[in-house]
Amino acid sequence: MYRNIAQDIIKSIITEEYQTKLPTEKVLMERFDASRNTIRKAIDVVFRHGLLRRVQGSGNFIIKQPQNNTVLNLSIGFDQAAMVAGGPLVSKVVTFDKLKADAALAKRGNIEVGTELYRVIRLRYLKDTLYSLEESYFPRTVVPFLSEDSVHHSIFAFLREAYGVVGSTTENYVHQVRLNAERAKLVGAPTGDKTMCLDGINYLTNGTVFNFSSTFFVYDDLELYYHTENIDLQE
Template sequence: MYQAIAQAIIKSIMADEYPTKLPTEKVLMAQYNASRNTIRKAIDVVFRHGLLRRVQGSGNFIIKQPQNTKKVLNLSIGFDQSAMVDGGPLVSKIVTFDKVAADEALAQQGNIALGDEVYRVVRLRYLNDVLYDLEESYFPRAVVPFLSSESVQHSIFAFLREAYGITGSTTENYVHQVRVDAQRAELIGCPDGDKTLCLEAINYLVNGTVFNFSKTFFVYPDLELYYHTENIDLQN
């Protein structure tokens, strides 16, 4: 339940319903008909997504994005919801949707076993009719037994959360510049060998099982990156 409340709070923050800070726990308890413990767990999720700044004795303040641009990719929350700030949601054009057996390259990329069957979803994503990214995403069928043509048109993670209760525990992100090959260059409309920003990600369940891995090539103009970290006292 707390995950659903967290998602609702995130949507409210992205819609600027809370311009300065979150309502008190008591107000949120009444709004969502939930216990204090559930609300605190939901707020923890929102905090880990990099949307809140905690001030002891004063509450949870909304973290504002940089004022010089709205084109900020929040890696802590995911680019589907991050794009909502700039007038989303993202609109998908499916290039490939099928099932394949993981070869050596995919097995290494996704930290899965050679030959594991995965759903492959390749799609172009658009924001305000402008190409945002090329996404190549894979879902091991041992964890995700079914994806529909309809589900891959929208937020796949939202579908996984609603259909299977999959929310994920940890994510490994690697951001780097790459030169695109001829096939990818044709899809995103750039010269073969052009450099672009690439995000490689692996998403794990709480038991350490991979449920998704992907490569996303960003082409949206003037995109900036934001990432939230929580300092941990290593002295104790």
């Protein structure tokens, strides 16, 4: 329940219903008919998404997101970051099929060779401008079915609603790569052009991989924003 509340709060922040700070815990408890513990867990999720700054004794203040198409907030994910930039992202599906992981895919996704996967390759557009090329894989042991409709929209939202699949941890690696001929053709760039790539692996709480992907960003002058929480190791 707290994750659904967190998503509602995030939406309220993105749409600027909450502009300066969150309402008090008591107000949120009444709004969502939830316990204080549930509200606190939801706020923790929103905080980890890089949308809040906690001030002891004063409350949870909204971190203003850059209103700029070229800034990608890795803390809240591509789709929600695009909403901040005036999205949403619109998808054009290039490939939607099933295959078994070869050695290269198994290494990329931290899975066993031969694991049956859903593969989704899609171009994503922001305000009619090509934003990224996304190659995603979903082990069918965790995701037995993906619908045609889901791959044209938010796949993670579909997984959350259909299977209750919610990621626990994510490993991200940002690096520059040169486009091979196939990818270059899809994005309309010369073969060998450099682009920023984000490789990600998403895990469930039990450590099982439910998704891994490579996203190649082709949006001009893209910048990265990331929120971290400092921890005093001496405590």
